[in-house]
Amino acid sequence: MEKKTDLQDMLNQLGETYQNRMPFHRLLGIRIVSLTPDDVRVRIDMREELIGNFVRRILHGGVISAVLDLTGGLIAFAELVKHLGAVPPDELAKRFARAGTIDMRVDYLRRGTGEYFIATGSVLRRGNKVAVIRTELVNDQDLLIAAGTGTYLII
Amino acid sequence: MEKKTDLQDMLNQLGETYQNRMPFHRLLGIRIVSLTPDDVRVRIDMREELIGNFVRRILHGGVISAVLDLTGGLIAFAELVKHLGAVPPDELAKRFARAGTIDMRVDYLRRGTGEYFIATGSVLRRGNKVAVIRTELVNDQDLLIAAGTGTYLII
Amino acid sequence: MEKKTDLQDMLNQLGETYQNRMPFHRLLGIRIVSLTPDDVRVRIDMREELIGNFVRRILHGGVISAVLDLTGGLIAFAELVKHLGAVPPDELAKRFARAGTIDMRVDYLRRGTGEYFIATGSVLRRGNKVAVIRTELVNDQDLLIAAGTGTYLII
Amino acid sequence: MEKKTDLQDMLNQLGETYQNRMPFHRLLGIRIVSLTPDDVRVRIDMREELIGNFVRRILHGGVISAVLDLTGGLIAFAELVKHLGAVPPDELAKRFARAGTIDMRVDYLRRGTGEYFIATGSVLRRGNKVAVIRTELVNDQDLLIAAGTGTYLII
Numbered sequence: 001m002e003k004k005t006d007l008q009d010m011l012n013q014l015g016e017t018y019q020n021r022m023p024f025h026r027l028l029g030i031r032i033v034s035l036t037p038d039d040v041r042v043r044i045d046m047r048e049e050l051i052g053n054f055v056r057r058i059l060h061g062g063v064i065s066a067v068l069d070l071t072g073g074l075i076a077f078a079e080l081v082k083h084l085g086a087v088p089p090d091e092l093a094k095r096f097a098r099a100g101t102i103d104m105r106v107d108y109l110r111r112g113t114g115e116y117f118i119a120t121g122s123v124l125r126r127g128n129k130v131a132v133i134r135t136e137l138v139n140d141q142d143l144l145i146a147a148g149t150g151t152y153l154i155i
Numbered sequence: 156m157e158k159k160t161d162l163q164d165m166l167n168q169l170g171e172t173y174q175n176r177m178p179f180h181r182l183l184g185i186r187i188v189s190l191t192p193d194d195v196r197v198r199i200d201m202r203e204e205l206i207g208n209f210v211r212r213i214l215h216g217g218v219i220s221a222v223l224d225l226t227g228g229l230i231a232f233a234e235l236v237k238h239l240g241a242v243p244p245d246e247l248a249k250r251f252a253r254a255g256t257i258d259m260r261v262d263y264l265r266r267g268t269g270e271y272f273i274a275t276g277s278v279l280r281r282g283n284k285v286a287v288i289r290t291e292l293v294n295d296q297d298l299l300i301a302a303g304t305g306t307y308l309i310i
Numbered sequence: 311m312e313k314k315t316d317l318q319d320m321l322n323q324l325g326e327t328y329q330n331r332m333p334f335h336r337l338l339g340i341r342i343v344s345l346t347p348d349d350v351r352v353r354i355d356m357r358e359e360l361i362g363n364f365v366r367r368i369l370h371g372g373v374i375s376a377v378l379d380l381t382g383g384l385i386a387f388a389e390l391v392k393h394l395g396a397v398p399p400d401e402l403a404k405r406f407a408r409a410g411t412i413d414m415r416v417d418y419l420r421r422g423t424g425e426y427f428i429a430t431g432s433v434l435r436r437g438n439k440v441a442v443i444r445t446e447l448v449n450d451q452d453l454l455i456a457a458g459t460g461t462y463l464i465i
Numbered sequence: 466m467e468k469k470t471d472l473q474d475m476l477n478q479l480g481e482t483y484q485n486r487m488p489f490h491r492l493l494g495i496r497i498v499s500l501t502p503d504d505v506r507v508r509i510d511m512r513e514e515l516i517g518n519f520v521r522r523i524l525h526g527g528v529i530s531a532v533l534d535l536t537g538g539l540i541a542f543a544e545l546v547k548h549l550g551a552v553p554p555d556e557l558a559k560r561f562a563r564a565g566t567i568d569m570r571v572d573y574l575r576r577g578t579g580e581y582f583i584a585t586g587s588v589l590r591r592g593n594k595v596a597v598i599r600t601e602l603v604n605d606q607d608l609l610i611a612a613g614t615g616t617y618l619i620i
Contacts, residue, residue: 062221
């Protein structure tokens with residue numbers, strides 16, 4: 001049980017860093033709604049600056065791909081944290097600095113209309129070096145707006 | 156010759172809209188460096204808000220995918236404009252509102268270090284409904300940072 | 311009820327064509343295990359000719375991508391058939407001849423060991439012109455071997 | 466000069482293995498037309514068994530993706546061989562057995578008509594563990610039929 005607390009502590013720290021200390025995440029205004037071993041959810045609220053098409057007033061595709069990419073990266077790193085068990089914070093920070101997206105595909109399925117959006121995902125594979133994550137973005141009506149698949153380096 | 160002027164006029168308007176009237180493009184701070192029938196180049200300058208990893212101080216992957224996506228879309232639409240010839244501005248605006256990315260792949264090849272970045276691309280295929288565009292992002296040392304392939308709806 | 315029979319008849323014909331009349335499908339040796347409105351499954355049996363690496367004796371990646379591609383295409387076209395309702399066989403044949411894959415991503419997740427493999431998939435989006443399908447390939451131990459996402463033209 | 470000979474010898478062996486000892490490559494009937502440090506070309510001849518659509522008599526998309534995948538893999542491994550320099554054949558065989566495609570995107574650009582097809586490619590990035598390769602398939606009229614991007618494990 002203690003170990004579980006440690007894991008959740010590490011995930012909380014990871015979420016705090018992700019949401020508040022990464023400049024572009026702050027610019028987008030993402031919020032980590034949930035970050036537990038079994039549930040990762042990232043929220044982004046619509047606002048003027050995130051609009052792509054000023055006629056249709058929809059979320060810019062670049063915002064969508066950014067949110068899917070960062071959500072996939074968060075899931076990949078959380079998966080790594082789960083399997084590492086207790087490691088010193090320094091070690092974790094080093095690994096976090098090395099981690100990154102290798103490649104990603106995004107499918108834009110519906111226009112990004114809505115007041116807010118939620119990104120989730122699932123692990124297709126976690127290897128020693130590489131994790132493959134599938135992600136989805138839904139709007140406030142739970143309509144699927146976009147889907148992604150990313151390959152992430154986790155060493 | 157007159158026709159060529161018309162085409163360049165239309166491209167200039169497109170570039171102006173792309174750079175200054177699309178809110179997320181303004182948030183990113185992109186600049187259309189060149190937009191002629193044969194040469195499309197988009198520039199983005201590094202700044203604090205675009206950083207992903209605060210330790211490594213590199214361009215966020217989400218910025219990279221956004222810039223490659225919007226550059227590919229610009230090239231696809233410029234290609235459409237070239238082949239449409241002279242059309243009323245209304246017609247062009249309608250088509251622009253309908254256009255969009257269907258899907259995209261991004262390969263992150265090197266860490267995004269540099270003071271500025273230039274995105275370019277080339278047309279793999281222009282069909283009646285769909286265009287496929289390959290894109291690249293280089294830094295101020297002309298090092299290839301990322302490459303993309305996108306499928307765009309142009310109807 | 312009659313309409314449902316018609317639909318299943320059309321799907322049966324589609325499956326028969328897919329399995330027995332397309333030369334490369336015969337070369338691979340695929341079998342349509344199920345083709346109903348709610349369940350599409352394609353099987354391929356391991357055999358000597360489908361091996362990639364002669365040392366590891368695993369299914370060639372090219373076989374995997376081919377099976378995921380053709381399964382995604384089958385699901386996309388079955389989805390079209392479901393929504394078209396009763397159409398003359400000629401019309402259906404014309405549409406089938408026009409249909410095709412626009413692009414696809416494949417993630418190779420585990421080595422392709424096994425005596426047989428089953429491909430399934432789900433519809434991410436069905437539009438008027440384009441369908442997006444996610445696919446999976448599992449082996450005889452139900453281990454996920456590969457995953458795909460394809461964009462298909464259905465007009 | 467001796468070293469160059471060694472390198473070309475290793476590439477020749479690699480090509481021989483690729484073309485003649487991998488069962489699925491034999492089933493497809495590929496031929497390594499060129500395999501030097503600067504030029505890799507793979508050819509496949511059209512024949513009845515490789516047809517997808519029996520109405521249009523065009524190359525099956527699964528054949529196209531298989532040829533682009535195996536060409537990208539060949540280029541990635543040849544690149545590794547170039548940078549390893551002289552290594553014992555055993556070491557090379559071990560590395561070859563470990564190598565593999567991580568993921569791939571294929572864009573189907575034109576119908577696969579023609580009597581033969583040539584696949585080529587170029588290295589986007591060669592890292593310590595991963596190489597990213599862009600590939601193209603043209604037909605006997607030098608028309609671009611398909612393009613690919615693959616991420617390959619080379620350790």
